Amino acid sequence: MDLSAKSRDTHLKARAxxxxxxxxxxxxxxxxxxxxxxxxxxxxxxxKLMGIMIPEELGGEGLSTSEIAEVCTIIGQACAxxxxxxxxxxxxxxxxxSHGHEAPWHREFMxxxxxxxxxxxxxxxxxxxxxxxxxxxxxxxxxxxxxxLEKDATVISYGIDCDAILITSRSHKDAASSDQxxxxxxxxxxxxxxTQTWDTLGMRGTCSDGFIFKGEAPxxxxxxxxxxxxxxxxxxxxxxxxWSSLWYGxxxxxxxxxxxxxxxxxxxxxxxxPPGLVQLAEMSSQLQVIRxxxxxGLQSFEAARKDEDRLSxxxxxxxxxxxxxxxSEMILPVINQAMRICGIxxxxxxxxxxxxxxxxxxxxAQLMISNDRILANTSNMxxxxxxxxxxxx
Amino acid sequence: xxxxxxTLLAKLxxxxxxxxxxxxxxxxxxxxxxxxxxxxxxxxxxxxxxxEFPDHLLNRKSxxxxxxxxxxxxxxxxxxxxx
Numbered sequence: 001m002d003l004s005a006k007s008r009d010t011h012l013k014a015r016a017x018x019x020x021x022x023x024x025x026x027x028x029x030x031x032x033x034x035x036x037x038x039x040x041x042x043x044x045x046x047x048k049l050m051g052i053m054i055p056e057e058l059g060g061e062g063l064s065t066s067e068i069a070e071v072c073t074i075i076g077q078a079c080a081x082x083x084x085x086x087x088x089x090x091x092x093x094x095x096x097x098s099h100g101h102e103a104p105w106h107r108e109f110m111x112x113x114x115x116x117x118x119x120x121x122x123x124x125x126x127x128x129x130x131x132x133x134x135x136x137x138x139x140x141x142x143x144x145x146x147x148x149l150e151k152d153a154t155v156i157s158y159g160i161d162c163d164a165i166l167i168t169s170r171s172h173k174d175a176a177s178s179d180q181x182x183x184x185x186x187x188x189x190x191x192x193x194x195t196q197t198w199d200t201l202g203m204r205g206t207c208s209d210g211f212i213f214k215g216e217a218p219x220x221x222x223x224x225x226x227x228x229x230x231x232x233x234x235x236x237x238x239x240x241x242x243w244s245s246l247w248y249g250x251x252x253x254x255x256x257x258x259x260x261x262x263x264x265x266x267x268x269x270x271x272x273x274p275p276g277l278v279q280l281a282e283m284s285s286q287l288q289v290i291r292x293x294x295x296x297g298l299q300s301f302e303a304a305r306k307d308e309d310r311l312s313x314x315x316x317x318x319x320x321x322x323x324x325x326x327x328s329e330m331i332l333p334v335i336n337q338a339m340r341i342c343g344i345x346x347x348x349x350x351x352x353x354x355x356x357x358x359x360x361x362x363x364x365a366q367l368m369i370s371n372d373r374i375l376a377n378t379s380n381m382x383x384x385x386x387x388x389x390x391x392x393x
Numbered sequence: 394x395x396x397x398x399x400t401l402l403a404k405l406x407x408x409x410x411x412x413x414x415x416x417x418x419x420x421x422x423x424x425x426x427x428x429x430x431x432x433x434x435x436x437x438x439x440x441x442x443x444x445e446f447p448d449h450l451l452n453r454k455s456x457x458x459x460x461x462x463x464x465x466x467x468x469x470x471x472x473x474x475x476x
Contacts, residue, residue, distance in 0.1 A: 134427075176409050176425030228422050232453060313452040377428065384435045385451055 012067060015047040016074040019086075023079035028350070030081055030205040031357050034198065036161045037205045040075070040082035041119060049086070051114030053093045058107060059114035065094070065238060066298045069245035076249020077256075080361035081205025083246035085119075085158055088206075091238045092120040092166045095182065095223070098234035105220040109164075109184060121162030123213055127152040131370060134231060135177040139170035140222065147183060147219040150212070154196060157208040163187050167213060168227050180227035183217070190215035202360030233311045237301050237320045239369070244294045244327035247365045251290065251331040254358045255283050258338035261345070261353050276341035283334050290330050297323035314385040321378045328365035335359050394442075398462050401437040406430050417460040422453070431456055438462065444469045 023040035030037045044050060053068055054060025068090050076083035093113065100106025112118060124133040138151040149169050156165065164186045171181045196210030223230065258280060265274035300319055304310040335358050339346040342353040349356055395417070403412040406421070407430040415424055426434075435456070439445055444466065446455075455465040 171423075176423070178425055178427060179423045226420075226423060229453075309449075309452050309454060312454065313448070315448050315451065380429050380432050381451075383432050384439070384446055386448055 009067070012052075012063070012071065013074065015049060016071040018047055019043045019049065019071075019082070020075050020078035023075055023082040027079035027082075027205075027357065030079060031202075034200075034204040034207070036158055036207050037079055037082040037085065038161070040079060041085060041161070044082075044086060045117035045119075048117060050089065050117040050119060051093075051110075053090055053097055054110045054114045055097065055101070058110045060110070065241060065301055066295075069242055069294070069298055072242050072245040073249040073252070076246030077253040079205065080246060080250050080357075081203055083249060084203055084206050084243070087239075087242040087246055088122055088157055089120050089162075090242060091235060092122055094234045094238040095166065095230050096184075099223055099225045099230050103220070103224050105218070106184070106223065109221075116163075118163040119158070119161065121156055121159055121165045123151060123153040123156045123159070123165050123167040125153060125155045127154050129177075131373065133168065133369075134180070134228070136168055136170045136180050137177065139173045139175060140181060140183060141173060142219045142222075145219050146216060147222055148216050149183065149185075150214045152195070153213050154210045155198075155208045156192070156211050156213070157206045159192055159209055159211050160207065165190065165213070165215075167215070171226070178228065181222050182227045182230055183215075183222045185215040185217050185221065189217040201363060202357070203364045229312075232317070233308070237304075237311075237316075240320045240324035241294065241297050241301060243365070243368065244290075244297070244323055247327050247331050247362065248287075248290055248294055250358050250362050251287060251334045254335040254338035254355055255280075255287055257346070257353050257355060258283065258341040261342045279337055279341055283337050286330060286334050290327050290334075293323055293326050314381045315388070318378055318381055318385055321374050324369070325371055325374060325378075328371060331362050331365060332359075335362050394463055394466065395459065397441055398438070398459055398466070401434060401441060402459065405433040405437045407433075415459065417463075418458050421456065421458055426456075434462075438466060442466055442470065444473070 019040055022043040023037060026037060026039045049071065051060040052063045056062045072083050072087050075086055096106055096110055100110065113120065125131065126137055128137050129135045138149060141148045149167065151167060151169060159165070164184055166182050166184055168180050168182050170177065171179050191214050192211040194209060194211055198206070198208045258276065262274050262276045262280055297320060300316065304316050310316055335355060339355045339359065342355060345351045345353040346355040348354060399412050406426055409425045435446055446469070450465055454461060456462055
């Protein structure tokens, strides 16, 4: 077996393309029905994508965040909901890899995720916390080696279809709202009582319904590090980077559709400049900026991973926030321009140039962790953190 | 210095508990120090000790406890004497 980086890369892309092909075939129906993209997720499991970030010693492939991000971009071009589910799963895996590698239970669990291709869900939001996942109202109770938790979770994406849920809570009943832990509950260790239905503008296939979560499990399933550290060191950065990668995928596919439209017109009338060509050049430049921004963010993250101080520094937090703000806001004008180029065929559903789903899915980007909240957080840090003035850092 | 840090923490930290009950080595984030309040505290420290936190010290570790803050502030003052 050739394990060179190049062949590993080709192999990974081929697997991602297989998933993207299946995801594309069902994307319209998933969007229309607001249903779980079962076919695409089954294909992810079939080509063994669920455990790729898990270290090789635990049965995974030990792939980097950048490699995972590439998969997000590829699937994002086919079905943003499928790509988002994949990204959210990998963000949960990154928390396990970064913060559970010394805990026996979590090591064994990672082994299971890789061998059984388990899909991990997340429950970080709660009724009454005003969207700030760094606060919890619910508290986990530990008694005689077992832990008990009940949470009014307003959003658990693909909650019905995942195989385990990583859920946040206060660390004990007297803890401050920001003194949180994250616990893994397996599917047979919890019940979900449906409270809210995910009927949204876009990202309809993520099925992010609300539930009352009730779980009971051995207490060793609580991750040993405080959630504050997990959020700061692995979760927020992975989320901003992987989300951005799939959002970029949405914009790239919109560009490809507009380009196909312009090329079709050019072929019909050789010797003339088709309408939309100049706008296409403008979009190409914008896409390059978005892409460079994400790639730079990925490089910063990979570099910071080796340096805990850097990972928990303000400079790094500002940089990751900036990646998210820029990519979530810049994709919208690109997709909008693509629709202007494709005209009515872009506006209509069911044509090769349809862009309605792209535009609707892309609108979620500014809201999942509200950009206003992120800007408030960055601006607070800028009271003490100084802007990097050099070009190369 | 410890006294000044504690006074500022009480005024700007927004902790749900009394600062007297917080040990020098207790984790301030676990005690309820938010990221907003931590920046307010940094500004207060800069003003009180007439210092400026360099970027490489702006991380969670430098402000994780009263003891850590004391060490961070001392190291900046020491560096200034050398310079």
